[in-house]
Amino acid sequence: MSQRVLMKGNEALAEAAIRAGCRYFFGYPITPQTELAAYMAKRLPKIDGCFLQAESEIAAINMVLGASAAGARVMTSSSSPGISLKTEGISYMVGSDLPALIINVQRGGPGLGGIQPSQADYWQATKAPGHGDLHILVFAPDSVQEMVDTVANAFALADEYRMPAMILADGMLGQMMEPVTLPEECGVTLPEKSWATNGHAGDARNIANSLYIDAVELESLVRARFARYAEIEEKHSQHEAYALEDAEVVVTAYGASARVAKAAVREARAKGIKAGLLRPITLWPFPKKAYEDAAKTAKSFLCVEMSMGQMVDDVRLAVGGKRPVAFYGRTGGIIPTPAEVLGEIEKQAGGTE
Numbered sequence: 001m002s003q004r005v006l007m008k009g010n011e012a013l014a015e016a017a018i019r020a021g022c023r024y025f026f027g028y029p030i031t032p033q034t035e036l037a038a039y040m041a042k043r044l045p046k047i048d049g050c051f052l053q054a055e056s057e058i059a060a061i062n063m064v065l066g067a068s069a070a071g072a073r074v075m076t077s078s079s080s081p082g083i084s085l086k087t088e089g090i091s092y093m094v095g096s097d098l099p100a101l102i103i104n105v106q107r108g109g110p111g112l113g114g115i116q117p118s119q120a121d122y123w124q125a126t127k128a129p130g131h132g133d134l135h136i137l138v139f140a141p142d143s144v145q146e147m148v149d150t151v152a153n154a155f156a157l158a159d160e161y162r163m164p165a166m167i168l169a170d171g172m173l174g175q176m177m178e179p180v181t182l183p184e185e186c187g188v189t190l191p192e193k194s195w196a197t198n199g200h201a202g203d204a205r206n207i208a209n210s211l212y213i214d215a216v217e218l219e220s221l222v223r224a225r226f227a228r229y230a231e232i233e234e235k236h237s238q239h240e241a242y243a244l245e246d247a248e249v250v251v252t253a254y255g256a257s258a259r260v261a262k263a264a265v266r267e268a269r270a271k272g273i274k275a276g277l278l279r280p281i282t283l284w285p286f287p288k289k290a291y292e293d294a295a296k297t298a299k300s301f302l303c304v305e306m307s308m309g310q311m312v313d314d315v316r317l318a319v320g321g322k323r324p325v326a327f328y329g330r331t332g333g334i335i336p337t338p339a340e341v342l343g344e345i346e347k348q349a350g351g352t353e
Helices: 008-021 034-047 056-071 079-093 122-127 144-161 171-175 215-235 255-270 287-293 312-319 338-351
Strands: 003-010 025-026 050-053 074-078 099-107 138-139 164-170 177-182 239-242 250-254 275-280 280-286 302-303 325-329
Touching: 003 008, 008 034, 008 074, 008 099, 008 144, 008 164, 008 171, 008 177, 008 275, 025 034, 025 056, 034 050, 050 164, 056 074, 056 079, 056 099, 074 079, 079 099, 079 122, 079 164, 099 144, 122 164, 122 280, 138 144, 144 164, 144 177, 144 215, 164 171, 164 255, 171 255, 239 255, 250 255, 250 338, 255 275, 255 302, 255 338, 275 287, 287 312, 302 312, 302 338, 312 325, 325 338
Parallel strands: 025 050, 025 074, 074 099, 099 164, 138 164, 250 275, 250 302, 302 325
Antiparallel strands: 003 177, 138 280, 239 275
């Protein structure tokens, strides 16, 4: 039976992963995601799962690699500096075609930065989650409920396409408490993984490997991955359209910033300004077609982020120069206010008359 409860975002992510069949978690504490690891430490041993606090983020992601190679449904979580340490292991997992779920509850940076909410890891998540020719799935929910709902889908797509998936949250979503409906707590049937390493069991002896000395062989494998990426872009991009039907100013934002932006759009509508919101739910694959369609009727776009402007380049590329794209952001852990965003919408509306 599904269950309605009040939960903190970090803990809701952990419980959703457990209900999606995750029984292995390897991580290292870092604010503002530590409650997620603490919840796993409490829950997993009671259900015959494995929680292990590694000696470092580097060790944790390589433990994830090993568990995934053995066929386990496995997860890790961290925050911005910790994800940076995990990127080598993430690339190894991509090169070995291994699925896993990675949670990034972002904080301000660069460096150790601060512990307040941020969205300054967009470039890292979507452009360089590791070295080499690669992508990972990147989801950007905007509420505790959507984080919960995203977990099972992220695991499923990671398994289907044999690649890591990341939920890109932030300190605001991780720390806030909201009522959520949790999925049913019942046995989850995990997909068969015929590729999993199994020692000498059975006829095949599978090997998880990302090292290929032969350049022709490596190129062939990379091209095969990019064929899968093209299929993902075709089938699995997600977005939310809010009040876009007649919108002249299209505000675009993701995650926590989108909540602020939606409030500003409502206020703009109350003042007679035709504003709307286009929210990407998947950051990779980026929902390019939604922007192409919006550009047919909109007069301008306004990109709102908790960074110095990292998604704005993807918005400009998707719009294809057909409409101007402005940017408004706060960084360092400061969350933009609806009043600030409304002011920017008003500027856009005034400039398009």
